[in-house]
Amino acid sequence: MGNNLKFNEKGLIPAIVQDADTGEVLMLGYMNEESIRLTLSSGEVWFYSRSRQELWHKGETSGNRLIVRELWKDCDSDSILVKAKPLGPACHTGNKTCFFQKLTRQDIETSHQEEA
Amino acid sequence: MGNNLKFNEKGLIPAIVQDADTGEVLMLGYMNEESIRLTLSSGEVWFYSRSRQELWHKGETSGNRLIVRELWKDCDSDSILVKAKPLGPACHTGNKTCFFQKLTRQDIETSHQEEA
Numbered sequence: 001m002g003n004n005l006k007f008n009e010k011g012l013i014p015a016i017v018q019d020a021d022t023g024e025v026l027m028l029g030y031m032n033e034e035s036i037r038l039t040l041s042s043g044e045v046w047f048y049s050r051s052r053q054e055l056w057h058k059g060e061t062s063g064n065r066l067i068v069r070e071l072w073k074d075c076d077s078d079s080i081l082v083k084a085k086p087l088g089p090a091c092h093t094g095n096k097t098c099f100f101q102k103l104t105r106q107d108i109e110t111s112h113q114e115e116a
Numbered sequence: 117m118g119n120n121l122k123f124n125e126k127g128l129i130p131a132i133v134q135d136a137d138t139g140e141v142l143m144l145g146y147m148n149e150e151s152i153r154l155t156l157s158s159g160e161v162w163f164y165s166r167s168r169q170e171l172w173h174k175g176e177t178s179g180n181r182l183i184v185r186e187l188w189k190d191c192d193s194d195s196i197l198v199k200a201k202p203l204g205p206a207c208h209t210g211n212k213t214c215f216f217q218k219l220t221r222q223d224i225e226t227s228h229q230e231e232a
Contacts, residue, residue, distance in 0.1 A: 004223065005223050005224070014144060014195075016141055016144060022139075024137030024139075025132055027132055027190065028132065028190060028195040033224060036219075071218065071219035072216070072217065072218060072219055074120045074143065074144065074215050075217075079144040079214075083211055092191065093191050095191070098192070098195075099188040099189070099190050100189040100195075101196040102154075102190065103190075103196060104156075107152075107189065107193075108121070108153055116140075
């Protein structure tokens with residue numbers, strides 16, 4: 001069926017989290033099927049941590065959990081948009097959003113210097 | 117350097133596109149280093165098409181190009197947020213956004229039925 005979610009070769013699908021009230025994009029995480037199931041049943045965002053290779057209840061330790069308002073999938077069913085109410089800063093740095101650094105030409109140039 | 121962009125094993129990095137005026141999340145695409153360079157130099161969004169395996173100037177054919185306002189990277193430097201002005205519907209279906217379908221328990225249950 002064309003409507004099924006498409007997971008990548010690692011069984012993951014990228015999930016964008018957006019603040020449901022302000023519209024601010026907070027972070028991009030990855031979900032596997034089980035974390036989607038937990039997100040749907042608990043009403044809080046669960047990811048799959050690629051570094052720790054385990055299910056990750058966002059904010060479980062910090063308290064900065066993400067309360068789900070709406071879940072959307074895209075036209076190709078290979079990415080997810082979560083509209084959520086954040087209970088605190090979404091970023092582990094303490095920033096409200098993980099997107100707090102501008103991307104500049106420097107970001108590309110630097111990687112070239114490393115190759116030299 | 118910790119600030120360098122981190123591309124995945126296919127040389128790609130996910131890029132969220134958000135309408136700079138309305139805050140609406142429009143789509144998720146993938147960029148390689150060259151498409152980031154083209155995006156920075158042209159001021160319009162270039163992706164790398166995973167299906168066609170080629171650089172993809174978003175909206176080149178349809179005219180629905182994305183004019184870049186701001187480019188951000190996340191705390192881990194492994195995802196990008198593009199704030200852009202869309203010249204038309206971002207989705208190939210004609211919808212303003214690719215995220216026009218709700219994600220429900222059905223999306224998970226269906227894939228289980230297929231395994232049966």
